[in-house]
Amino acid sequence: MWTRTVNGRVLHFYLAGINNQNFLMRDRETGTWWQQITGKAIYGPLQGAALELVLSDELTFGQWRTESPDGQVLAAVTKYKKEYDPNWEPDVAKLPVVISFPGTELKSRDVVIGLTINGTARAYPWETFAKQSPVVDRVNGTPLLLVLGPDSKSFRVFVARIDGKDAEFFLQGEEPAEAQAGKTDVKSETKKDWTLVDATTASQWNFRGCAISGPAQGKCLDRVPALKDYWFDWRNYHPETTVYKH
Amino acid sequence: MSAASPSTPLLRTQPQSSRWVWTVFSLCAVVAIGLFFIPAFIIRPFTHQSPRPLLLAMALRQRAPLGTLIAALACFILAYELWRTVGRLRKSLLVLTLLLVTFSAVMARLNYFEWMFHPIAGPQFVAQSASKLDPKEMILAVRMENDSRAYPISQMAYHHILNDVVAGVPIAVTY
Numbered sequence: 001m002w003t004r005t006v007n008g009r010v011l012h013f014y015l016a017g018i019n020n021q022n023f024l025m026r027d028r029e030t031g032t033w034w035q036q037i038t039g040k041a042i043y044g045p046l047q048g049a050a051l052e053l054v055l056s057d058e059l060t061f062g063q064w065r066t067e068s069p070d071g072q073v074l075a076a077v078t079k080y081k082k083e084y085d086p087n088w089e090p091d092v093a094k095l096p097v098v099i100s101f102p103g104t105e106l107k108s109r110d111v112v113i114g115l116t117i118n119g120t121a122r123a124y125p126w127e128t129f130a131k132q133s134p135v136v137d138r139v140n141g142t143p144l145l146l147v148l149g150p151d152s153k154s155f156r157v158f159v160a161r162i163d164g165k166d167a168e169f170f171l172q173g174e175e176p177a178e179a180q181a182g183k184t185d186v187k188s189e190t191k192k193d194w195t196l197v198d199a200t201t202a203s204q205w206n207f208r209g210c211a212i213s214g215p216a217q218g219k220c221l222d223r224v225p226a227l228k229d230y231w232f233d234w235r236n237y238h239p240e241t242t243v244y245k246h
Numbered sequence: 247m248s249a250a251s252p253s254t255p256l257l258r259t260q261p262q263s264s265r266w267v268w269t270v271f272s273l274c275a276v277v278a279i280g281l282f283f284i285p286a287f288i289i290r291p292f293t294h295q296s297p298r299p300l301l302l303a304m305a306l307r308q309r310a311p312l313g314t315l316i317a318a319l320a321c322f323i324l325a326y327e328l329w330r331t332v333g334r335l336r337k338s339l340l341v342l343t344l345l346l347v348t349f350s351a352v353m354a355r356l357n358y359f360e361w362m363f364h365p366i367a368g369p370q371f372v373a374q375s376a377s378k379l380d381p382k383e384m385i386l387a388v389r390m391e392n393d394s395r396a397y398p399i400s401q402m403a404y405h406h407i408l409n410d411v412v413a414g415v416p417i418a419v420t421y
Contacts, residue, residue: 004416013418015359017289036420043304056388062381065374068394072371088403098294
């Protein structure tokens with residue numbers, strides 16, 4: 001997601017080309033071409049400009065609404081309802097891949113969490129991450145904490161530092177997923193006992209990266225923008241990316 | 247020597263200028279048709295676009311609305327010049343070419359990607375408590391100040407892009 005203001009001017013974007021997982025867009029104001037995945041203007045009057053990234057999350061609706069009780073949801077447009085594919089995930093996974101990278105450790109349609117820290121890119125294979133969550137790593141000198149949410153589908157990445165000092169985090173007591181099956185109450189959609197604990201202050205932290213009890217209460221960890229993407233797409237735009245291995 | 251027929255009084259002087267007119271006509275037709283079809287071919291779904299062809303496609307597409315119009319007008323004028331001098335076969339060729347040229351000039355001003363993936367004209371929002379979304383459905387979430395919004399991925403995977411304003415900040419939601 002990107003802000004639409006460039007040099008004080010608000011731009012309006014429209015779809016101008018599809019490239020499988022990514023697309024090109026143009027702004028109505030100048031006709032400049034922008035790349036969706038990088039937010040960079042690649043051709044036209046504003047060539048060279050870059051859009052500012054907006055921090056966003058990929059969450060389940062259930063997780064999001066416990067965090068944002070006053071939140072608003074985009075309404076489906078009635079006349080396009082038949083175009084919306086509730087099974088978009090498996091259906092997109094079946095689409096042909098336009099570029100592949102044989103010889104790399106991952107398969108083209110493997111899902112990864114991709115992030116960059118000061119220009120250094122790293123990909124975390126989703127399956128590895130989901131099994132090991134919370135994942136602690138270090139990229140370009142920055143300690144990172146990657147966590148899978150209580151719903152086992154949402155994820156977030158934080159800088160693992162409290163008051164400027166590196167910290168280690170552990171998951172504390174979670175209910176097994178099976179116990180949640182069949183419950184429709186909002187509160188039980190996410191595991192109520194899901195908390196992170198840090199080794200430094202023994203404070204408890206929630207999935208939003210904020211300490212809810214203990215000496216660090218009220219503090220929040222810095223968020224790291226991360227993208228859930230297919231390996232071939234991430235690798236295509238980050239040729240120098242490393243891959244997390246445990 | 248046979249007399250020139252009334253409908254082609256300049257028959258003897260036609261060949262030279264006619265060839266010249268045909269050449270220019272063909273060039274204009276190539277320009278008009280190429281300006282639309284070349285970028286459309288390069289930027290097509292499910293193909294990888296490497297940097298240089300992509301640059302060419304964007305450069306042509308940017309000039310296409312005006313370029314196809316000028317070239318199309320030239321084609322029509324030249325075709326009019328040629329019309330009386332040619333037989334049925336070439337007339338058909340002229341018509342076919344003019345159709346392609348017109349198609350190209352029209353399409354150069356339209357965005358067929360938005361026919362495949364309609365944009366959302368005026369986004370409407372529903373309070374989360376009133377939403378009928380399944381709790382397991384994936385959404386893109388943005389929060390700015392006290393404005394928290396969710397965009398279902400099943401919808402964004404179709405529309406691809408939405409211009410929205412969250413807490414007064416204009417953003418582009420993309421998927």
